[in-house]
Amino acid sequence: MIAVLTAFVLVLALASYFLARHRAQVMSGGQPASLHSRPSYHGAYSLLWVLLAGIGFLILLTVVPNYIMTQTLLSQIGEAAPDTAFIERQLILSDAKALAEGRVASQTGELRQRIAAEYSSISTTWTWVRIVLVVGAAMLAAVTTQRSVSPQYRARNRTEKVVRAILAAMATIAILTTIGIVLSLIFETIGFFAELDWRIDKFLFGTTWSPLSGVHTGNMDPDNVGAIPLFAGTLLITLIAMLVAIPVGLFAAIYLSDFATKKVRGTVKPMLEILAGIPTVVYGFFAAITVAPFLRNTGESIGIPIASESALVAGVVMGIMIIPFISSLSDDVINSVPQALRDGSYGLGATRAETMRQVVLPAALPGIVSAALLGFSRAVGETMIVVMAAGQGANLTANPLEAVTTVTVQIVMLITGDTEADTAAGPAFTLGFTLFCITLLMNMLAQRLVRRYRESYE
Amino acid sequence: MYDAPKHEPTLEQKEIKFAARNVQVYYGDTHAIKDVDVDIEDNTVTAFIGPSGCGKSTFLRCLNRMNDTIDVCRVEGDILLDGEDIYHKDVDPVQLRAKVGMVFQKPNPFPKSIYENVAYGPRIHGMARDKSDLDEIVERSLKRAALWDEAKDRLDAPGTGLSGGQQQRLCIARAVATQPEVLLMDEPCSALDPIATAQVEELIDELREQYSVVIVTHSMQQAARVSQKTAFFHLGYLVEFGETGTIFTNPEDERTESYITGRIG
Numbered sequence: 001m002i003a004v005l006t007a008f009v010l011v012l013a014l015a016s017y018f019l020a021r022h023r024a025q026v027m028s029g030g031q032p033a034s035l036h037s038r039p040s041y042h043g044a045y046s047l048l049w050v051l052l053a054g055i056g057f058l059i060l061l062t063v064v065p066n067y068i069m070t071q072t073l074l075s076q077i078g079e080a081a082p083d084t085a086f087i088e089r090q091l092i093l094s095d096a097k098a099l100a101e102g103r104v105a106s107q108t109g110e111l112r113q114r115i116a117a118e119y120s121s122i123s124t125t126w127t128w129v130r131i132v133l134v135v136g137a138a139m140l141a142a143v144t145t146q147r148s149v150s151p152q153y154r155a156r157n158r159t160e161k162v163v164r165a166i167l168a169a170m171a172t173i174a175i176l177t178t179i180g181i182v183l184s185l186i187f188e189t190i191g192f193f194a195e196l197d198w199r200i201d202k203f204l205f206g207t208t209w210s211p212l213s214g215v216h217t218g219n220m221d222p223d224n225v226g227a228i229p230l231f232a233g234t235l236l237i238t239l240i241a242m243l244v245a246i247p248v249g250l251f252a253a254i255y256l257s258d259f260a261t262k263k264v265r266g267t268v269k270p271m272l273e274i275l276a277g278i279p280t281v282v283y284g285f286f287a288a289i290t291v292a293p294f295l296r297n298t299g300e301s302i303g304i305p306i307a308s309e310s311a312l313v314a315g316v317v318m319g320i321m322i323i324p325f326i327s328s329l330s331d332d333v334i335n336s337v338p339q340a341l342r343d344g345s346y347g348l349g350a351t352r353a354e355t356m357r358q359v360v361l362p363a364a365l366p367g368i369v370s371a372a373l374l375g376f377s378r379a380v381g382e383t384m385i386v387v388m389a390a391g392q393g394a395n396l397t398a399n400p401l402e403a404v405t406t407v408t409v410q411i412v413m414l415i416t417g418d419t420e421a422d423t424a425a426g427p428a429f430t431l432g433f434t435l436f437c438i439t440l441l442m443n444m445l446a447q448r449l450v451r452r453y454r455e456s457y458e
Numbered sequence: 459m460y461d462a463p464k465h466e467p468t469l470e471q472k473e474i475k476f477a478a479r480n481v482q483v484y485y486g487d488t489h490a491i492k493d494v495d496v497d498i499e500d501n502t503v504t505a506f507i508g509p510s511g512c513g514k515s516t517f518l519r520c521l522n523r524m525n526d527t528i529d530v531c532r533v534e535g536d537i538l539l540d541g542e543d544i545y546h547k548d549v550d551p552v553q554l555r556a557k558v559g560m561v562f563q564k565p566n567p568f569p570k571s572i573y574e575n576v577a578y579g580p581r582i583h584g585m586a587r588d589k590s591d592l593d594e595i596v597e598r599s600l601k602r603a604a605l606w607d608e609a610k611d612r613l614d615a616p617g618t619g620l621s622g623g624q625q626q627r628l629c630i631a632r633a634v635a636t637q638p639e640v641l642l643m644d645e646p647c648s649a650l651d652p653i654a655t656a657q658v659e660e661l662i663d664e665l666r667e668q669y670s671v672v673i674v675t676h677s678m679q680q681a682a683r684v685s686q687k688t689a690f691f692h693l694g695y696l697v698e699f700g701e702t703g704t705i706f707t708n709p710e711d712e713r714t715e716s717y718i719t720g721r722i723g
Contacts, residue, residue, distance in 0.1 A: 262529065340566035344629065346527060348579040348636055349556030358578065363569045 001127060002062065009054030009138050013047045016142040020046040023149045037156035045155045046145035048162045054138035061133055065126040072122070073115055080111050185436060188429030195426060196222045203227055203430065209394035209410065211427040212419055225427060227434070229394040233311065233404035237390060238379040240315025240400055241322055245379075246372055248319075249326030256327070257334040258342075258356055269331070276324035280384040287317035287389035304401065307391070312400040314390035318382055322375045329374065333367030334360060370446035377442035381435060383408040407431050472499040475640055475670040476521060481535035483516055483525070490516050492694045494535075498640075498687075503662060503671045505685035505702065507678060509717065512691040514674045518642050521672065522558035523551040539640075556583055559633035563645040565625035567617030567632075572609050575617040575628055576600060579636035595635055603631035604661050623654020630661060641665060643673040647680065659684050678718060682706050690714045 021043030028035045070093065077089045084092070095105040096115035100123070105112065149155075193200055199222040206226020213224050252272065256265050292313045299306035306312065337360050345355040361368075391403025392413060414428040415421075476498035483491035491513045498504050498521075506514035516525070523544060525531040537544050544554055556579070567575050576596045579585075586592035596613070600606040605627045609620075617628050626646060633641060643662070647655040662684050665671055675681050681688055681702065688705040690698045690713075698705060698714045709715045 338566070340562060340564055341568060343524065343527075343560075343562060344566040344568065344632075345578070347522065347524065347555055347560035347562070348582070348632065349552050349554075350578075350582050351552050354582050358582070359568050 001131075002058065005058055005131065005134050006055070008135065009051065009058065012054065012138050012142055013050040016050050016145065017043040017047040019043075020146055020149050023146070024155075027149070027151055035151050036154055037159075041156040041159050042149050042153070045159045045162070046142065046149075048159065048166075049141040049145050050138050052162070053141035054134055057134045057137045058130070061126070061130040065123075065130075069119065069122055069126070073119060076118065077111070077115060080114075182436070185429055185433040188425060189433045192220075192426035192430045195220045196225065207396055209405075211414070212417075212424070220426070227407070227431065229396040230405060230407045230410055230431065231434075232396055232398075233390070233394075234380055234406040234408075236311045236398065236400060236404055237315045237318060237386060237406060238376060240311060241318035241379045242372065242376060244316055244319025245322035245326050245375055249323045249371075249375075250330050250368065252323070252327040253330035253334055254356060254361075257331050258352060258360070269328075272324050272327055274324075275320070276328070278321075280321065280382065283317050283321050284384040284388035287313050287385055291317055292389060299401070306401045307403045309389060309391035309403040310401050311390060311404045314386045315400065317389060318379055318385050321382070321385065322379055325378060326371050326375045329371035330364070330368050333364045333371065336367075337363045366449045366452055370449040373442050373446035373449070377439040377446075380442070381408065381439055383412060387412055407435050472501055474498070475500045475539065476672075477536075477538040477541075478517075478520075479536045479538075481517070481520065481533065481537060483513070483520060483534075484532045485528070486530040490694055491520070494696045496689060496696060496699055498670060498672060500639075500670045501666055501668075502687055503666050503673060503685040504687040504689065505681035506672065506674045506689050506691060507676075507681050507717075508691035508697075510676075513694045514689075514691045515644055517691070517696075518644055518672060518674050521640070521642055522555045522560055524555075524560065526551050556636050557638055558640045558642060559636060559638035561626070561629050561633050561641065561643045561646050564649050565622055565629050567620070567625050567628050569616065569618055571614045572600075572617050572620070572628060573613040576631050576635050579632060583636060585636070599631040599635035602634050602665070603627045604657065604664075605631055621654070623650050623657055626650060626654065626658055627661065630658070630665075634665075638669065640670045640672065643671065645674050645676060648676060655680075678706070690717060692717070 021039045024035060024037075024039035024042040025032075028039070032038065073093055073096070074089055077084070077092050081089075081092075091106070092112060092115065095107055095112050096119055098105040099108065099112060099116035100120040193203070196202060202222040203225050205228060206223065207228045208224050208226045209229050210224040211220065213221065256269055256272075260268065288309075292308050292310070295310070295313055296306045296308055341359050341363060342355055345359045346352075350358070386406045386409050390406060390409060392405055392409060393403060394405050394410070395403060397404060411428045411431050414424040414431075417424060474497050476496070478494055478496045478498075481491055481494040482489065494517060506518060508514050519525045520533055520537060521539075521544075525533060533545060539554070539558070543549070568578065570578070573596055576599050577586075577592055580592060580595050586595055597606065597610075600609055605624060608624060609628075617625065620628060626649070630641075630646075646662075647658050650658065659680065662671055662673065666686075673681075673684065685702045687700065688702040689696055690705065690709075690711075692713050698709060698711045700710075705714060706718060709718060
């Protein structure tokens with residue numbers, strides 16, 4: 001039904017477009033300049049209003065009735081079977097809907113049959129209301145806009161206004177989604193801290209992470225939610241990753257921007273960027289299946305015990321993942337140092353290396369630092385590699401050869417584990433929120449550095 | 459046409475710094491400089507004039523091998539500095555550029571302090587034995603570039619914070635600090651206002667006492683004011699070269715006359 005309605009609105013909109021355009025052309029009497037707006041603007045104005053009215057009502061009249069129906073039917077089920085749990089009532093409702101639409105339900109029963117009958121009667125009413133209102137609104141929009149077509153009518157300005165409103169609405173959706181996510185993080189975090197009797201210090205500075213160990217008694221134990229081992233693990237792996245990525249990425253960028261010939265640069269740069277296109281899950285099993293056994297065997301042969309899941313493996317592979325990120329950002333920054341500065345230095349008899357070290361790199365430093373910070377915040381938030389290669393036990397150690405765990409790994413384990421979602425959500429959201437704050441700070445710092453750098457050269 | 463003064467010594471004969479013979483420059487397939495012969499004297503300001511794209515900047519950049527940094531550029535013929543071929547394979551362009559300083563069209567101080575800007579060249583060439591030596595070089599260079607009085611109290615301030623004219627004089631000080639023998643200037647005043655231009659021109663005249671100065675300029679008045687010799691380039695050819703006074707008052711070639719009177723260019 002909804003598909004038919006949508007098709008109707010689209011066809012009507014197109015028809016209205018061509019009609020309005022044609023009418024405007026006729027009115028101009030062969031002299032297009034006599035119109036304030038070009039004929040296609042009259043058409044577009046009509047098209048936009050028909051679409052907005054038709055699709056707008058369609059969405060509104062689908063979402064709102066659904067909500068109302070669910071609420072009414074759930075309360076009816078609640079009256080009929082007062083001692084059922086909420087989740088069971090939802091199950092009854094979905095069975096009833098299945099019965100009403102002729103699909104197979106998990107269970108049938110007197111209550112379900114009754115709710116199904118109720119559901120089909122209400123939804124039939126709503127279907128008719130929807131058809132009438134959507135068709136009516138679209139027709140009304142079409143007729144109104146057709147009547148306004150005249151040589152003096154400012155269709156262009158009005159079309160631009162409508163388009164601007166649509167663009168603003170899209171931007172608002174993006175912003176609202178972000179705000180929504182952040183708010184839900186904040187609320188869940190507050191809820192979690194309330195459960196801990198506001199012992200935030202236990203979370204921030206405690207050294208034992210085992211949040212679900214006391215859950216069967218119904219309470220979170222503040223002594224078991226110390227996040228220090230997770231942040232220490234994250235930091236250790238990130239540091240190893242940066243130790244790999246910064247030198248390799250930066251030197252690659254220096255070579256590509258100022259030392260490589262055009263031909264080498266033309267082949268190597270795209271190849272480096274292919275690295276950025278490899279999905280992180282591939283890096284993950286590459287780390288777990290290829291790098292980890294290799295490192296363990298190497299370690300064994302020289303007498304150093306390396307755990308099969310270790311911070312070193314995860315860090316090194318994560319570093320490889322970040323190399324293209326740092327190299328391509330640094331390459332951009334180094335390239336944007338004006339050629340005039342290089343010429344000035346060459347003109348004084350400096351070699352390429354002296355010019356790079358003493359003129360280009362200092363000028364590009366803020367940009368390089370910000371590239372490194374962006375790489376850092378990517379490393380902090382990276383999940384797949386550490387899930388597969390770093391380990392799960394919350395082990396507080398500074399030894400890169402042992403298994404450690406990270407914030408992201410613990411979030412994955414909490415959410416994918418057997419524990420009920422409501423219980424696991426608290427610690428997971430809190431960890432997520434803390435992680436979000438860290439990356440946000442890093443990104444802000446990086447952006448500020450980039451801006452300061454831009455100011456000095458434009 | 460001009461003959462090499464080597465063969466006909468005059469009273470004002472000065473030592474020849476650069477001698478170019480049959481120089482050709484190609485950018486890929488484009489023949490940018492054709493058959494250029496020129497002698498550039500010591501303690502003289504030589505001006506290169508000509509319409510845009512005539513090759514005067516290209517030729518200037520051949521004199522310190524700055525064109526080496528452009529991949530597709532190829533130079534043929536001989537350019538001798540004090541009788542030695544600067545394009546000989548044993549010549550290190552890096553050392554050549556220390557001897558032949560360059561000042562660019564747009565002031566391009568490094569994003570460092572005024573002091574560090576001037577000390578840059580002496581440092582990379584190891585010209586100062588210690589800190590006080592370096593201080594002395596910096597002071598001498600800034601004085602020679604007529605910037606000392608304005609800059610002496612803020613040597614640690616960034617060079618990019620100076621005004622345009624001051625920046626250009628800083629670039630001149632920077633070039634002078636490596637004690638070059640020749641100073642190449644590629645339209646040094648085109649980004650400057652008239653007052654700063656006057657200061658830089660005055661400076662160029664003073665620099666002549668110690669160096670051979672070659673200046674590319676779009677302004678014929680400037681060429682007439684600061685130079686003793688003028689070379690007129692057109693479409694890659696060196697059309698006429700001689701005493702500045704002669705070129706501007708009594709040019710031999712028709713094209714020179716057209717350019718100077720404003721009919722081409």
